[in-house]
Amino acid sequence: MNTYIYPLLGGVLIxxxxxxxxxxxxxxxxxxxxxNGSLQLRKNDFLWRISFIAGLFVAGLxxxxxxxxxxxxNLIRSDAVIxxxxxxxxxxxxxxxxxxxxxxxxxxxxxxxxxxxxTLIFMLMGIISATFFRLYFAGVL
Amino acid sequence: xKSAISSFFIGVLFALGLGLAGMTQPQKVIxxxxxxxxxxxxxxxxxxxxxxxxFVLFKLITKRKTPLFAECFHIPIKSNIDKKLVIGAxxxxxxxxxxxxxxxxxxxxxxxxxxxxxxxxxxMLLGMWxxxxxxxxxxx
Numbered sequence: 001m002n003t004y005i006y007p008l009l010g011g012v013l014i015x016x017x018x019x020x021x022x023x024x025x026x027x028x029x030x031x032x033x034x035x036n037g038s039l040q041l042r043k044n045d046f047l048w049r050i051s052f053i054a055g056l057f058v059a060g061l062x063x064x065x066x067x068x069x070x071x072x073x074n075l076i077r078s079d080a081v082i083x084x085x086x087x088x089x090x091x092x093x094x095x096x097x098x099x100x101x102x103x104x105x106x107x108x109x110x111x112x113x114x115x116x117x118x119t120l121i122f123m124l125m126g127i128i129s130a131t132f133f134r135l136y137f138a139g140v141l
Numbered sequence: 142x143k144s145a146i147s148s149f150f151i152g153v154l155f156a157l158g159l160g161l162a163g164m165t166q167p168q169k170v171i172x173x174x175x176x177x178x179x180x181x182x183x184x185x186x187x188x189x190x191x192x193x194x195x196f197v198l199f200k201l202i203t204k205r206k207t208p209l210f211a212e213c214f215h216i217p218i219k220s221n222i223d224k225k226l227v228i229g230a231x232x233x234x235x236x237x238x239x240x241x242x243x244x245x246x247x248x249x250x251x252x253x254x255x256x257x258x259x260x261x262x263x264x265m266l267l268g269m270w271x272x273x274x275x276x277x278x279x280x281x
Contacts, residue, residue, distance in 0.1 A: 008186040010187055011162055011191040014158035015191035017152075019202060023198075024147040026215050031244045051149040051152065056155065056249050057252055060156060060248070073253075073255070083261075086261040086267070089261075095225050095272050103230070107217075108188075109192050112217065112220070118230040121227060130171050131174075
């Protein structure tokens with residue numbers, strides 16, 4: 001049962017977090033956008049971004065301490081694949097103006113057509129990429 | 142200052158949600174995307190929960206004239222589908238399906254002090270920088 005309850009409750013927490021970001025700071029909690037914006041080092045637009053990112057990391061420490069299984073990774077991928085994936089995620093989220101949180105949650109919640117299209121595309125490409133990797137490259141790359 | 146402090150706690154809440162949801166376990170994300178393999182559909186509920194909450198609260202919050210700690214709401218107003226959106230989302234999806242990390246869970250996973258999340262996050266920052274470098278006019 002937890003298999004389904006935990007994801008739903010986790011999603012609810014995320015929904016509250018992005019709502020609070022809007023309520024307090026008037027910002028969309030799109031994580032790729034927040035990270036990318038922090039790289040620009042703009043005055044008066046840096047502190048809230050880096051604080052949010054620090055919050056993600058501190059929550060990671062809390063999870064690691066109390067519930068390390070939640071951060072477990074047993075995925076076998078070579079460093080080269082991880083680097084390529086990281087480059088694609090960084091480049092793609094900035095080019096496409098959002099990631100799973102910005103388009104997938106914030107955008108869809110306000111029924112943004114752009115975000116609905118973007119989410120359908122990155123889900124579809126994610127499915128293709130995960131499937132092809134398992135079929136042809138698992139254990140090789 | 143208020144915005145920085147609130148953002149910190151919002152970040153904590155956000156990532157605790159990710160952890161509870163299972164989004165910080167890349168193998169779980171891969172099983173969700175690999176619909177023709179041993180498909181694990183449970184992560185669809187993350188989106189359902191998050192969108193369900195934010196769909197309602199977005200409407201209530203934006204009835205206010207301003208947010209609590211800022212002068213105005215920063216809500217994207219673009220509505221056209223352009224090449225950048227399509228290609229960008231496609232490239233992001235390709236990368237996401239390879240290793241199961243999207244930006245927020247990757248940053249959260251840095252707290253494990255393991256090598257994989259570090260390599261991923263550094264590459265992601267480099268990818269963001271490369272895009273900016275080749276198109277300096279594009280501001281997110």
